[in-house]
Amino acid sequence: MSGFSDKGGVLHVDDVPLPDIAEQYGTPCYVYSASVIRDQFNALKDAMKRVLPADRQPLLCYACKANSNIAILKLLQTLGSGLEIVSEGELFRGLKAGFSGDKIISTSFGKNESEIKACLNAEILQFNVESPDELNNINKFAAEMGKTANILFRLNPDVSGGGHSKIATGRKEDKFGNTAQDIRTLYKLSNEMSNVNPVGISIHIGSQVSQTGAFKPAFEKLAELVVILRNDGYKVERTDIGGGFPIAYNDEQLLDLDAYARLVADIILPLDTQIQMEPGRYMVGNAGVLLAKAQYIKQTPSREFLVLDAGMNDLIRPTLYEAYHGVRSVLNHNTNTKTYDVVGPICESGDIFAKHREINEVNANDLVVIQSVGAYGYSMASNYNSRPLPPEILVDEDNICLIGRRQTLEDLIARENIPKWL
DSSP states (O other): OTTEEEETTEEEETTEEHHHHHHHHOSSEEEEEHHHHHHHHHHHHHHHHHHSOGGGOOEEEEETTSOOOHHHHHHHHHTTOEEEESSHHHHHHHHHTTOOGGGEEEOOSSOOHHHHHHHHHHTOSEEEEOOHHHHHHHHHHHHHHTOOEEEEEEBOOOOOOSSSGGGBOOSTTSSSOBOHHHHHHHHHHHHTOSSEEEEEEEOOOBSOOOOHHHHHHHHHHHHHHHHHHHHTTOOOOEEEOOOOOOOOSSSOOOOOHHHHHHHIIIIIGGGOOEEEEOOOHHHHGGGEEEEEEEEEEEEOSSOEEEEESOOTTTOOHHHHHOOOOOEEESSOTTSOEEEEEEEOSSSSTTOEEEEEEEEEOOOTTOEEEEOSOSSSSGGGOOOGGGOOOOOEEEEETTEEEEEEOOOOHHHHHTTOOOOTTO
């Protein structure tokens, strides 16, 4: 991974040896490379610049559910990113990180009253609307607050995109979006409302989409609907074309960003709309590792288990999605390889990071990294088995910063209370 390299037989993040981080902050811990995040953002931005006119560049709105640490958000904000949020908590984080409301898009499913009002107070750029009832609520609360909300309607194009079924979002059986006919109806309803301003259409078909051609039918359906709505007499000023760009977990084919940009130029650009995009995993996924220590090597008649001090509470993706993550030793890169089941200490048979994985031989107390965890790693972590959440460290060349402290045992029970009658 860019940002993580072997220097003198020791795995580094940027210019910092990972053993130094383990010694200072302990294990397990999440470690992020700022240089990788910058490179990813600039690669996508530059691909758009090579193909699209200067005055038609898309607003890149980072999908912060991938990794919502406010230091990561601030880094992207300094690069010129916008923000895509899916909860009131993410709005709070984005504002704390320095994003202005006019660079924030709300795409959450099932927006509640508190969230809608918070977004209205922040004067966000727009709400991407999922249903008629949601539209009614946004109009109702905006009227109560004396505000007007810009809204886009999310189209479900019935296009499958992405890897695992649980991260595909554009099929007709998925909960997201509206049919084209429903959006025509919603546009009519919203134009009759006093406190919403319908300005466009959004789509998002899923994540880990590696083939440019997978976006084509979705873009074509969006473009077709824009023409229909304009023929109906409505304004369509914005198109939010989502994200879904893949990262490399196991030598997957990556998206040709220039080919993608040409597809945007061919289908979306002629619509003469403001263009928005929502990259998330793409920005941060390969920027992070979970640094762990080998606790034990357990030999059974059928397996050799490499038991780490990190567990599925720290990284649930392998258990939840059967996701592949690279595993490698921090030292011992010239030793013989062995085949392990890489597991954690959680009291679950599903607490497995990798099965039958061949890596350099590891001994107890050796350091190991689980790779490509910058997206949906810490953000999906939990206190299962009453395990404190690990710290997060951001490295930028030779600069190191603790951007999220390790939870203490007292933190685990800080919100709990024993009734007086017990």
